[in-house]
Amino acid sequence: MEEFQHSYRRLCKESGAEPQETVLQQLQELPRGRLDLATQSLTVETCRALGKLLQKEALLTELILSDCMLSEEGATLLLQGLCANTVVRFLDLKGNNLQAAGAEALGQLLRQNKSIQSLTLEWNNLGPWEDAFAAFCGALAGNGALRQLDLRNNQISHKGAEELALALTRNAHLQQLDLRWNSIGLLGGRALVNCLPRNRTLWRLELAGNNVPGDILRAVEQAMDHNQERQTTSRENRARTHVLSKEVQHLQEEKSRQFLDLMETIDKQRKEMARSSRASAACVGQLQEALNERHSIINALKAKLQMAEAALALSEQKAQGLGELLAMAEQEQRSLAQRQAKERRLEQQVGRRAGGQAVLGGVTSGAHAPSHPQEAAERESKLLRDLSAANEKHLLLRNQVDELERKVRSQQEQLFLARQELTNTAAELKIRAVQAEERLELEKKRSRQSLEDVEQLRAKEVEHMTRHLEESERAMQERVQRLEASRLSLEEELSRVKAAALSERGQAEEELIKAKNQVRLEEQQRLAHLEEKLRLLAQARDEAQSACLQQRQTVADAQARASQLSLQVEGLRRRLEELQQELSNKDQEKVAEVTRVRVELREQNGRLQAELTAQEALKEKVAALERQLKVMASDHREALLDRESENASLREKLRLKEAEIARIREEEAQRASFLQNAVLAYVQGSPLRALSPQK
Numbered sequence: 001m002e003e004f005q006h007s008y009r010r011l012c013k014e015s016g017a018e019p020q021e022t023v024l025q026q027l028q029e030l031p032r033g034r035l036d037l038a039t040q041s042l043t044v045e046t047c048r049a050l051g052k053l054l055q056k057e058a059l060l061t062e063l064i065l066s067d068c069m070l071s072e073e074g075a076t077l078l079l080q081g082l083c084a085n086t087v088v089r090f091l092d093l094k095g096n097n098l099q100a101a102g103a104e105a106l107g108q109l110l111r112q113n114k115s116i117q118s119l120t121l122e123w124n125n126l127g128p129w130e131d132a133f134a135a136f137c138g139a140l141a142g143n144g145a146l147r148q149l150d151l152r153n154n155q156i157s158h159k160g161a162e163e164l165a166l167a168l169t170r171n172a173h174l175q176q177l178d179l180r181w182n183s184i185g186l187l188g189g190r191a192l193v194n195c196l197p198r199n200r201t202l203w204r205l206e207l208a209g210n211n212v213p214g215d216i217l218r219a220v221e222q223a224m225d226h227n228q229e230r231q232t233t234s235r236e237n238r239a240r241t242h243v244l245s246k247e248v249q250h251l252q253e254e255k256s257r258q259f260l261d262l263m264e265t266i267d268k269q270r271k272e273m274a275r276s277s278r279a280s281a282a283c284v285g286q287l288q289e290a291l292n293e294r295h296s297i298i299n300a301l302k303a304k305l306q307m308a309e310a311a312l313a314l315s316e317q318k319a320q321g322l323g324e325l326l327a328m329a330e331q332e333q334r335s336l337a338q339r340q341a342k343e344r345r346l347e348q349q350v351g352r353r354a355g356g357q358a359v360l361g362g363v364t365s366g367a368h369a370p371s372h373p374q375e376a377a378e379r380e381s382k383l384l385r386d387l388s389a390a391n392e393k394h395l396l397l398r399n400q401v402d403e404l405e406r407k408v409r410s411q412q413e414q415l416f417l418a419r420q421e422l423t424n425t426a427a428e429l430k431i432r433a434v435q436a437e438e439r440l441e442l443e444k445k446r447s448r449q450s451l452e453d454v455e456q457l458r459a460k461e462v463e464h465m466t467r468h469l470e471e472s473e474r475a476m477q478e479r480v481q482r483l484e485a486s487r488l489s490l491e492e493e494l495s496r497v498k499a500a501a502l503s504e505r506g507q508a509e510e511e512l513i514k515a516k517n518q519v520r521l522e523e524q525q526r527l528a529h530l531e532e533k534l535r536l537l538a539q540a541r542d543e544a545q546s547a548c549l550q551q552r553q554t555v556a557d558a559q560a561r562a563s564q565l566s567l568q569v570e571g572l573r574r575r576l577e578e579l580q581q582e583l584s585n586k587d588q589e590k591v592a593e594v595t596r597v598r599v600e601l602r603e604q605n606g607r608l609q610a611e612l613t614a615q616e617a618l619k620e621k622v623a624a625l626e627r628q629l630k631v632m633a634s635d636h637r638e639a640l641l642d643r644e645s646e647n648a649s650l651r652e653k654l655r656l657k658e659a660e661i662a663r664i665r666e667e668e669a670q671r672a673s674f675l676q677n678a679v680l681a682y683v684q685g686s687p688l689r690a691l692s693p694q695k
Helices: 002-014 021-028 044-056 072-083 100-112 130-142 158-170 185-198 214-361 371-539 544-604 609-685
Strands: 034-036 062-064 090-092 118-120 148-150 176-178 204-206
Touching: 002 021, 002 044, 021 034, 044 072, 072 100, 100 130, 130 158, 158 185, 185 214, 185 609, 204 214, 214 371, 214 544, 214 609, 371 544, 371 609, 544 609
Parallel strands: 034 062, 062 090, 090 118, 118 148, 148 176, 176 204
Antiparallel strands: none
């Protein structure tokens, strides 16, 4: 609030004015959310500063400016500042003598401001300015935030009341309107009564001290009671609808929760089945992998066996080749030994032959003797070398054959072991495959059993849900049938009430028609009589004194007739009031009947929307009947007013005739005075004047 006070001082300094001490004191003692400047005389500069502050102030919800002696300019500045405010809910402008400019500023405020809910304008002067007040009423018609409006002591005439009535026909948010101590009168009250059937939100309308007839006040009070009862019923209906919607939502939530629980159970079972199927599939996959691994091992062993067999066959082929080579080497060795033996024998024979030839030959053979023993030695050494090489080769081949035999034996042993291991592995794989098949069958049986259990549980749940839904549907159908029966009974009662209302309405219309015919005949007779009188007056215009007397007599007769007509009008008015009383009694009986029916409906079907619609339809029909009766009464009142206006016109004609008679009298008196003066002048100028005595 110190910031608010500082802002006020700053704005006053900017405008070149001194801040008011009383305003500063009120701002210093400012309670939260409420600014009370009542009975403080505010200057234009203060109003300008407050208007600028109120455009941005977001803490004030109540603004009290009653009896502040605001000028037109100051009030306009304040209200212009409030146009942009979105926080103020309560505004009090009592006793500020607001006039045309103030009414226009208030109209602009109601058009732009969407937050003010209560507006107090008591003891102002808005009514005499018809155009400005019409603009204010036009802004009120389009305002959707105002709930309470106080217009007491504003000199509002019947025209202002008509503008307010037009605004009320378009405003569907105003709930309280105070028009006490104005000058609304009969016409204004009638305009307000005629607008009330089209306004269903206004439940408080004060018209005391406005010279409004009692029947209009009773009609306004009845309309307010009807609107208040409608609002009460609508609040009860909204509360019941809210309760029903909560119950329906609770049932839906419960159903959805049960369905979700069922779906969760099914999902859990499905997940468990999927998990078990995955586990079994994983187990089968592991077994299949193991089986594939064993198959791969077996294939590898088979490949190794084939390779060993191939190696064995190759080694056997090599051994056979080596054996053949060995046999060939042995055969060559034998052939070589045989050839060497032959050569030795040949050499021996040659040596013997050579010795004999040496003895016999002489000196010629002495040159060749030393060469044969050398060749033989060389050949022998060569043969020995070949023999040793063949022996070595034989030994090498023998060693290779032994080694190949050892390898063949080791490979045969490995092949035997591989075959044994292969048989063992095949037997183990067969055993594991049988076990895996048994486990797979067991898992299949378990999964099948779990699936059957899940299906049975789901079928049971679905059957339970369907049975529950069928039961609830049957219950709802039974309730709907009961409600339909109650609706039919209510429609029958409503038709009976309508028939009774129509019969009563026909009787009332017949009585009104009779009264209208009687009044029309009397008026026609009276008009014919008056026309005859006027004709007689026109004929007797030359005879002034006699015509005057006859006219006076006619006036007396007309007054007597007027008094009789007024008595008749009073009698008809009393008759109309009696008819209105009877109609009000009938309405009360209807209202009592409707309330009884409503109570029965509340006791029977308090939680269903069909009852609400039926009640609204019944109320609208009763309201339509009431509006028709009011229209008939207003028509009758208008006929009476027309008759009164005709009486007034006749009185005006009588007054004109009296004025004309008075003018004729004055002319006759002037004529008589002229005649008397002429006679006197004649007498005074005659010779007999001296003989006649003076008057």
